[in-house]
Amino acid sequence: MQEYERKQLLERVEREGATVGADIPETITVQGEEIDLRMFVFEIKRRETVPPGERDRVERAKKNLRRERNDRIERIEEDEISREKGEELAGSIIGIDRALNALESLGPTDLEREQQAQQAADRKRWMSFLQKALGRDDDGPTRRGR
Template identity: 80%
Template sequence: MQEYERKQLLERVEREGATVGADIPETITVQGEEIDLRTFVFEIKRRDTVPPGERDRVEQAKRNLRRERLERLETIEEGAVSREEGEELAQGIIGIDRALNALENLGPTDLEREQQAKRAADTKRWMSFLKQALGQEEGGSARRGR
């Protein structure tokens, strides 16, 4: 593979919108083990909530996918592959990124945490507003009295 081809592949996999329109691979080999990745991701995403036991499984899958992505990226960076192998690695990386995006955005579990954080922030803003408003009223009546 030529140096410019290697750089093009690396740029393509690191591009912001690389996963737009990309498919999650049916299967992927991660550390010598073949995984039905698409089935796994859709199975997890189909549920309303992720049970505690499944969260560990999902977190482990994400760690393994990140590790596999890094290994494939390093293989391209080293440049010791043919153009065709580089293309396959790049497509695999983009598919892994797509799966990771889907697993990172797991519906209600993340939404519940986000909603709690928003409520806490709203309460804090409201209390700050009240303190400021009450402080101004007290200051204003104290000034009138002088």
């Protein structure tokens, strides 16, 4: 592969909209292990939030995908590969990016923290309502009737 072809491939995978219209690979080999990536991503995405038991699995998958992405970029940058192999690697990197984008865009993963925040907001609204109903301003004295 010529140096200018290598640079073109690297620019292609780093382009802002590179994942637009890209498919998540059906399967991908990450550190010697074949993963059904598309099925994994769709399985996780169909839920509104990541259940507590799945959080570690999702975080591990994202970490491994990032590592694999970096390894593949390094192969394009440094290895003596053919143009065809470079194209294949670039396509797989874009697919990995697509999968990472899907996994990163998941809803809140900490249900307990979300529940606590909602309860705090409910208490605040209730206290505000009570203060208005009792005729009190924010920390001010009680208003006397007519």
